[in-house]
Amino acid sequence: MKNKALSFLLFLLFSVLVMTLSLKVEAQKCKPSGKIKGKKSPKDQCNKSNDSECCKEGKYYNVYKCSPKFSAKTKAVLTINGFEKGKDGGGPSECDGNYHSDDIPIAALSTGWFNKMKRCFKNITIYGNGKSVTAMVIDECDSTRGCDKQHDYQPPCDNNIVDASRAVWKALGVPKKDWGEMDIYWSDA
Numbered sequence: 001m002k003n004k005a006l007s008f009l010l011f012l013l014f015s016v017l018v019m020t021l022s023l024k025v026e027a028q029k030c031k032p033s034g035k036i037k038g039k040k041s042p043k044d045q046c047n048k049s050n051d052s053e054c055c056k057e058g059k060y061y062n063v064y065k066c067s068p069k070f071s072a073k074t075k076a077v078l079t080i081n082g083f084e085k086g087k088d089g090g091g092p093s094e095c096d097g098n099y100h101s102d103d104i105p106i107a108a109l110s111t112g113w114f115n116k117m118k119r120c121f122k123n124i125t126i127y128g129n130g131k132s133v134t135a136m137v138i139d140e141c142d143s144t145r146g147c148d149k150q151h152d153y154q155p156p157c158d159n160n161i162v163d164a165s166r167a168v169w170k171a172l173g174v175p176k177k178d179w180g181e182m183d184i185y186w187s188d189a
């Protein structure tokens with residue numbers, strides 16, 4: 001009788017533990033908040049240089065309001081962006097409404113990490129290719145919208161992107177021919 005009560009108690013404890021753990025894992029997952037359908041981009045829109053992708057008519061793209069959980073060393077994908085006027089970044093920077101020189105280390109973060117402008121002008125450290133560089137966050141890589149004029153008819157940003165100027169790629173010592181996409185870690189500087 002005593003044993004039965006004890007094992008029942010243990011079973012209860014165990015169930016509660018499993019439930020809290022799975023809830024935690026659930027909270028860390030970042031699921032799409034919806035989908036958008038690609039429209040045909042007008043002629044002369046969507047600049048395909050720098051590995052930019054253009055929205056395909058009728059194709060669905062996931063959108064995200066969240067990014068993967070942020071930690072002391074957050075895994076991300078580094079991409080390249082032009083922040084100067086008329087370049088592939090589309091409009092001016094979200095943080096100050098200005099264009100910026102690509103010769104300084106600057107970056108845009110996916111919507112979740114951009115955290116409603118809270119990371120504007122904050123410095124982050126980017127670790128990649130065995131090196132590190134400090135870059136200032138000046139823009140959002142919009143994971144919630146895309147395939148429109150404001151985003152140069154490019155798909156919405158993935159939720160795990162650090163989209164950086166060429167100065168960042170240079171500082172990490174990546175040969176120019178390999179600029180485009182690379183796995184990195186980043187943290188607040």
Ligand SMILES: *[C@@H]1O[C@H](CO)[C@@H](O)[C@H](O)[C@H]1NC(C)=O
Nearest residue numbers: 044045046047048049086087
């Ligand atoms: C894309 O950008 C390159 C380099 O800036 C430019 O030469 C080209 O004309 C642009 N293409 C379009 C379609 O805007």
Ligand SMILES: *[C@@H]1O[C@H](CO)[C@@H](O)[C@H](O)[C@H]1NC(C)=O
Nearest residue numbers: 049050081082087088102166
């Ligand atoms: C491609 O990226 C580089 C580096 O940021 C930038 O200088 C260049 O203007 C970009 N090209 C286009 C067409 O946006």
Ligand SMILES: *[C@@H]1O[C@H](CO)[C@@H](O)[C@H](O)[C@H]1NC(C)=O
Nearest residue numbers: 121122123124134135136189
């Ligand atoms: C970020 O780094 C730049 C260049 O090193 C520096 O001028 C600026 O004060 C730093 N910003 C913050 C918020 O630490």
